[in-house]
Amino acid sequence: MQILKDRIVKDGQVIGTEIVKVDSFLNHQIDVTLMSEIGKEFATRFAGLPINKILTVESSGIALACATAIHMGNLPVVFAKKAVPSTMTEGCYSTETISFTKNTVYSMIVSKKYLSKDDNLLIIDDFLAHGGAALGLEDLARQAGATVYGIGAAVEKEFQGGSDKLRLKGYRVESLAVISSIKDGYIIFKNNKEGERLR
Amino acid sequence: MQILKDRIVKDGQVIGTEIVKVDSFLNHQIDVTLMSEIGKEFATRFAGLPINKILTVESSGIALACATAIHMGNLPVVFAKKAVPSTMTEGCYSTETISFTKNTVYSMIVSKKYLSKDDNLLIIDDFLAHGGAALGLEDLARQAGATVYGIGAAVEKEFQGGSDKLRLKGYRVESLAVISSIKDGYIIFKNNKEGERLR
Numbered sequence: 001m002q003i004l005k006d007r008i009v010k011d012g013q014v015i016g017t018e019i020v021k022v023d024s025f026l027n028h029q030i031d032v033t034l035m036s037e038i039g040k041e042f043a044t045r046f047a048g049l050p051i052n053k054i055l056t057v058e059s060s061g062i063a064l065a066c067a068t069a070i071h072m073g074n075l076p077v078v079f080a081k082k083a084v085p086s087t088m089t090e091g092c093y094s095t096e097t098i099s100f101t102k103n104t105v106y107s108m109i110v111s112k113k114y115l116s117k118d119d120n121l122l123i124i125d126d127f128l129a130h131g132g133a134a135l136g137l138e139d140l141a142r143q144a145g146a147t148v149y150g151i152g153a154a155v156e157k158e159f160q161g162g163s164d165k166l167r168l169k170g171y172r173v174e175s176l177a178v179i180s181s182i183k184d185g186y187i188i189f190k191n192n193k194e195g196e197r198l199r
Numbered sequence: 200m201q202i203l204k205d206r207i208v209k210d211g212q213v214i215g216t217e218i219v220k221v222d223s224f225l226n227h228q229i230d231v232t233l234m235s236e237i238g239k240e241f242a243t244r245f246a247g248l249p250i251n252k253i254l255t256v257e258s259s260g261i262a263l264a265c266a267t268a269i270h271m272g273n274l275p276v277v278f279a280k281k282a283v284p285s286t287m288t289e290g291c292y293s294t295e296t297i298s299f300t301k302n303t304v305y306s307m308i309v310s311k312k313y314l315s316k317d318d319n320l321l322i323i324d325d326f327l328a329h330g331g332a333a334l335g336l337e338d339l340a341r342q343a344g345a346t347v348y349g350i351g352a353a354v355e356k357e358f359q360g361g362s363d364k365l366r367l368k369g370y371r372v373e374s375l376a377v378i379s380s381i382k383d384g385y386i387i388f389k390n391n392k393e394g395e396r397l398r
Contacts, residue, residue: 023313059280066234077262114227
């Protein structure tokens with residue numbers, strides 16, 4: 001998705017060889033116009049599937065998930081809540097997830113009221129890196145007996161392997177800006193001409 | 200706002216005399232159509248003011264804040280992040296807030312990059328109860344030298360006093376569903392005929 005890649009190049013910030021900060025438009029300050037474009041793109045890519053609910057995780061996934069839900073016919077959005085492990089989880093589906101970025105373990109929880117075997121889910125998140133959050137959401141869906149029809153991420157850091165893990169499990173993954181590598185402070189997007197460094 | 204009050208009556212859940220759960224449409228599962236209506240209502244109530252940014256706090260405020268931002272001409276949204284006290288806060292405005300509901304203290308943080316003296320803010324949140332979150336957001340705005348033009352909450356629990364505190368500080372407060380009291384498991388909204396219990 002060119003406008004997202006352009007925006008990452010314009011306003012993103014590279015830290016080392018693993019981290020891209022996009023907090024000026026995606027996960028601290030939010031550009032709602034861009035969110036709507038992203039939502040429209042996910043709706044196009046996952047069109048024709050019997051998706052009836054969007055699943056995401058707080059906090060940065062919420063704006064994206066809502067924008068996507070609007071463009072898919074005002075579907076309900078459910079966001080998993082993060083909690084420290086062993087929080088009281090009665091009446092909830094719960095899974096433990098590793099955050100590689102923060103080097104911590106956290107739980108994701110969804111009330112049993114809001115996921116069921118009747119749900120055909122699209123999982124949406126801002127980043128797909130090692131895949132921890134997406135695999136956690138997929139685990140919550142599995143516990144509920146729901147069906148996952150696809151996984152959409154705004155920004156994928158392909159070199160961290162998350163999308164491969166998800167595709168090996170049979171899931172369709174759509175990422176709108178796929179970063180192949182980060183070298184010398186430059187982001188190299190997948191499918192750009194060799195050597196074309198966008199930043 | 201009648202459709203919100205109706206929805207609270209239909210799908211809300213009363214716990215004791217202080218808590219109203221609205222997690223089926225507002226803060227766990229999200230109804231994006233209702234969010235859009237709420238956003239439109241805030242945009243109408245705060246029309247004509249030179250607001251250039253929406254400030255909220257993760258997580259439940261985000262969907263509402265984005266919907267409001269869209270209806271106010273695609274303004275940027277900034278959400279404060281919650282962190283445990285004494286997190287590294289370099290480069291951030293930080294304030295400590297008491298959650299009366301959870302009986303905890305937490306920090307709210309906003310990067311100095313995303314709040315400044317040039318910002319004319321509308322503060323948006325899902326609930327206004329004792330006022331902790333709104334007062335914390337107002338403190339962050341004050342630290343940045345920003346101007347707060349108003350505070351909007353979807354659901355106000357008037358009997359917990361938050362809106363009075365904010366109005367005493369001179370702020371305009373708009374709440375879309377004002378709960379005067381909760382008695383015997385019934386919600387009593389402000390400005391309904393005496394004795395008319397909507398639930």
